[in-house]
Amino acid sequence: MANVNPDLRKERENGTFSVEKLTNLLDGGKHVTDRRRHVERLALNEFSKGEDYNFMSRKERYISALHKTERALRCCKEYGLTKPDEVYWLWQLAFPHEASPIQLHGDMFLPTLTRQGTEEQVNKYLPLAEKYQIIGTYAQTEMGHGTFIRGLETTATYDPQTEEFILHSPTLTSLKWWPGGLGKTSNYAIVMALLYTNGKNYGMHPFMVQLRSHETHEPLPGITIGDIGPKFGFDTIDNGFVQFDHFRIPREDMLMKYSQVLKDGTYVKSTKLKKSSYGVMVLVRSMLIYYLAIQGLAPACTIAIRYSAVRRQSEQTKSQLEPQILDYQTQQYKLFPILASAYAVLFTGVKMKEIYYEVDNEIQQGHTERLPELHALSSGLKALTSSMASWCIERCRLACGGHGYSAASGFPKIYVAVTAACTYEGENTVMLLQCARYLIKTYQGASNGKKLSGSVSYLSDKVNSRSTITSEFSLKSLVDAFKHRAFRFQACGSDPEDSWNRNSVVLTKAAEAHCYYYMVSVFESVVEAVEDDAVKRVVGQLCQLFALFAIHENAGDFVQDGFISNDQMELVKWKELSLLSDIRRNAVLLVDAFDFHDEFIGSILGRFDGNVYANLFEWAKSSPLNKPEVQESYIKYLQPLLNPNKSKL
Ligand SMILES: CCCCCCCCCCC/C=C/C(=O)SCCNC(=O)CCNC(=O)[C@H](O)C(C)(C)COP(=O)(O)OP(=O)(O)OC[C@H]1O[C@@H](n2cnc3c(N)ncnc32)[C@H](O)[C@@H]1OP(=O)(O)O
Numbered sequence: 001m002a003n004v005n006p007d008l009r010k011e012r013e014n015g016t017f018s019v020e021k022l023t024n025l026l027d028g029g030k031h032v033t034d035r036r037r038h039v040e041r042l043a044l045n046e047f048s049k050g051e052d053y054n055f056m057s058r059k060e061r062y063i064s065a066l067h068k069t070e071r072a073l074r075c076c077k078e079y080g081l082t083k084p085d086e087v088y089w090l091w092q093l094a095f096p097h098e099a100s101p102i103q104l105h106g107d108m109f110l111p112t113l114t115r116q117g118t119e120e121q122v123n124k125y126l127p128l129a130e131k132y133q134i135i136g137t138y139a140q141t142e143m144g145h146g147t148f149i150r151g152l153e154t155t156a157t158y159d160p161q162t163e164e165f166i167l168h169s170p171t172l173t174s175l176k177w178w179p180g181g182l183g184k185t186s187n188y189a190i191v192m193a194l195l196y197t198n199g200k201n202y203g204m205h206p207f208m209v210q211l212r213s214h215e216t217h218e219p220l221p222g223i224t225i226g227d228i229g230p231k232f233g234f235d236t237i238d239n240g241f242v243q244f245d246h247f248r249i250p251r252e253d254m255l256m257k258y259s260q261v262l263k264d265g266t267y268v269k270s271t272k273l274k275k276s277s278y279g280v281m282v283l284v285r286s287m288l289i290y291y292l293a294i295q296g297l298a299p300a301c302t303i304a305i306r307y308s309a310v311r312r313q314s315e316q317t318k319s320q321l322e323p324q325i326l327d328y329q330t331q332q333y334k335l336f337p338i339l340a341s342a343y344a345v346l347f348t349g350v351k352m353k354e355i356y357y358e359v360d361n362e363i364q365q366g367h368t369e370r371l372p373e374l375h376a377l378s379s380g381l382k383a384l385t386s387s388m389a390s391w392c393i394e395r396c397r398l399a400c401g402g403h404g405y406s407a408a409s410g411f412p413k414i415y416v417a418v419t420a421a422c423t424y425e426g427e428n429t430v431m432l433l434q435c436a437r438y439l440i441k442t443y444q445g446a447s448n449g450k451k452l453s454g455s456v457s458y459l460s461d462k463v464n465s466r467s468t469i470t471s472e473f474s475l476k477s478l479v480d481a482f483k484h485r486a487f488r489f490q491a492c493g494s495d496p497e498d499s500w501n502r503n504s505v506v507l508t509k510a511a512e513a514h515c516y517y518y519m520v521s522v523f524e525s526v527v528e529a530v531e532d533d534a535v536k537r538v539v540g541q542l543c544q545l546f547a548l549f550a551i552h553e554n555a556g557d558f559v560q561d562g563f564i565s566n567d568q569m570e571l572v573k574w575k576e577l578s579l580l581s582d583i584r585r586n587a588v589l590l591v592d593a594f595d596f597h598d599e600f601i602g603s604i605l606g607r608f609d610g611n612v613y614a615n616l617f618e619w620a621k622s623s624p625l626n627k628p629e630v631q632e633s634y635i636k637y638l639q640p641l642l643n644p645n646k647s648k649l
């Protein structure tokens with residue numbers, strides 16, 4: 001590539017492995033890389049030019065996103081992009097770290113319709129939704145309740161006289177509040193409401209509800225609807241509210257795959273699927289982990305590591321050139337464990353998607369045995385990886401000094417998009433407690449001799465009482481360390497029924513320990529399967545660093561029962577630091593392997609060519625605040641103070 005910053009060029013000439021081979025590994029094969037690049041070229045043709053997001057108002061961002069939505073849908077149709085991955089690749093360049101106003105249509109509305117609707121209901125609504133004559137959202141959270149689903153207040157009361165459900169918001173706190181696209185965009189919603197029939201409350205059920213007129217897009221009578229206002233981020237999507245005033249819908253619009261209300265109002269439950277109406281949340285949590293890697297951790301460390309290779313600052317040796325800040329051990333200690341985490345979360349996300357589709361398939365065949373484990377694992381991993389991603393993006397920003405605080409860095413947009421995942425789809429604390437609840441119950445089963453399988457099989461294994469860690473730091477010995485820690489936490493957990501709250505801090509840590517063990521295990525199995533020796537070696541170093549950093553950060557968990565001795569812990573700290581210098585040589589190539597376009601990363605600090613300063617200056621000069629040279633507001637407000645004799649313009 002012409003005029004690449006010389007420091008970056010040197011980094012790329014000095015690597016020890018094939019970046020292309022690692023990109024293929026991350027994509028899942030060369031054929032996937034080729035296809036992804038083809039789709040991305042199509043997307044760049046359509047979306048690479050446009051107004052700078054940073055200089056837009058919230059309303060402009062929403063309008064621009066609506067326009068891009070129409071263009072993206074047209075592109076997908078024109079180019080015949082129908083596979084979810086292909087649509088995703090185009091969508092990510094159309095909406096870099098942005099949510100489209102119709103995000104919930106694809107992510108939750110359609111999956112709920114197809115998984116909770118009867119064949120007739122799917123046949124009626126899916127064709128309209130696929131042609132975007134219906135644009136839907138998923139309306140569950142209310143102003144007063146988000147976590148505690150059984151506390152939701154919106155009611156759907158069956159009227160056998162008219163064979164209708166009457167949707168109503170009985171209190172202010174029952175207003176649906178937060179659903180994405182609800183404010184101005186969606187004309188339908190799947191509304192989660194308490195089903196009442198024959199005077200009895202049957203709990204939360206899904207209802208297909210038309211919100212706005214097909215002709216005018218005006219809200220229908222009995223519906224008050226709007227945008228909830230500016231948020232921490234998510235500027236491009238109109239998270240909204242809706243209030244129902246005895247709003248009637250036909251009986252046929254309760255999604256009735258798993259339970260029905262007959263014409264006379266009789267309630268029929270036709271499934272043994274536990275919490276069947278909670279299903280779509282498991283889907284999104286399972287999919288989120290991969291996206292947290294490629295939308296959060298990976299772009300953030302790409303920005304910070306590339307910038308650290310071109311930023312020279314301070315003096316290490318008298319009268320020498322200022323060093324690249326990437327050569328400071330403290331900078332490596334900040335960034336390389338994050339780089340390792342990006343790989344760890346990406347590999348875990350790929351595995352989680354596989355497991356989700358396996359279990360979802362089984363459920364469609366009527367086998368629901370693995371659902372509790374899927375719910376627990378997806379809840380715990382969603383919580384751990386979204387917290388990890390938030391923490392890591394902020395640490396990357398801090399590693400980039402003043403320019404890291406500029407919108408030109410790309411960090412603000414990435415951070416506010418990713419950190420929302422700590423809250424939506426289940427607030428992280430509550431998700432960890434859900435995972436812990438399952439672990440305690442399975443551990444009790446194992447203690448009574450039950451043979452466990454899957455991600456909890458270790459609870460019925462024999463665990464080593466002493467670590468096998470040596471100066472070789474075999475990946476197996478590291479996996480074993482996390483297995484031991486997770487086992488120990490479960491063994492000292494509490495009964496889900498009594499003293500739950502008094503143990504809940506420990507229980508969240510038990511869930512995190514379980515998820516960390518799972519992530520290190522997945523990472524180790526990926527490394528073992530790599531065929532190319534050079535790639536295997538460098539990815540193996542990242543796996544070691546991911547594990548050793550977590551052991552060092554949580555040393556107490558590992559030394560408390562003597563599992564890791566003091567001497568072994570000294571070895572851990574030594575190896576962790578020596579890995580930093582091993583990884584230093586390949587750091588830029590390891591982020592290049594994510595194969596991000598500059599347009600996706602959206603960062604002047606993280607440009608592939610490393611030409612930061614010239615582009616930063618051009619970007620600043622383009623700021624609207626710099627035109628005209630003297631702002632009218634100055635003349636109006638300041639000049640009278642500074643030059644009282646000067647007449648106003
Ligand atoms: C697809 C691409 C994704 C990438 C991009 C995504 C961008 C998305 C944009 C943002 C969209 C955001 C949308 C939302 O936020 S939608 C709203 C999400 N809300 C929640 O997640 C609410 C969280 N709360 C809950 O889930 C429940 O309240 C909770 C589970 C915490 C408790 O429920 P409940 O009180 O009913 O349950 P109990 O405690 O009485 O019993 C628990 C038992 O139930 C089992 N259980 C719980 N949940 C599930 C489930 N989902 N599936 C299966 N089983 C479940 C649990 O295991 C317990 O079983 P046991 O009794 O056997 O222990």
Ligand SMILES: Cc1cc2nc3c(=O)[nH]c(=O)nc-3n(C[C@H](O)[C@H](O)[C@H](O)COP(=O)(O)OP(=O)(O)OC[C@H]3O[C@@H](n4cnc5c(N)ncnc54)[C@H](O)[C@@H]3O)c2cc1C
Pocket residue numbers: 104138139140141144145146147148177178179180234239420423424425426427428429430433
């Ligand atoms: C960007 C964004 C997009 C969203 N999109 C949607 C959407 O499209 N559709 C939708 O329906 N919802 C959506 N939501 C809402 C989201 O699902 C809820 O905000 C989330 O479920 C948390 O619930 P809450 O807001 O009631 O928080 P709360 O549950 O009130 O949490 C507040 C605090 O209380 C703590 N807490 C609560 N319960 C417990 C407990 N049992 N034990 C210990 N601590 C507890 C929590 O840990 C947290 O610290 C969105 C939210 C955001 C931020």
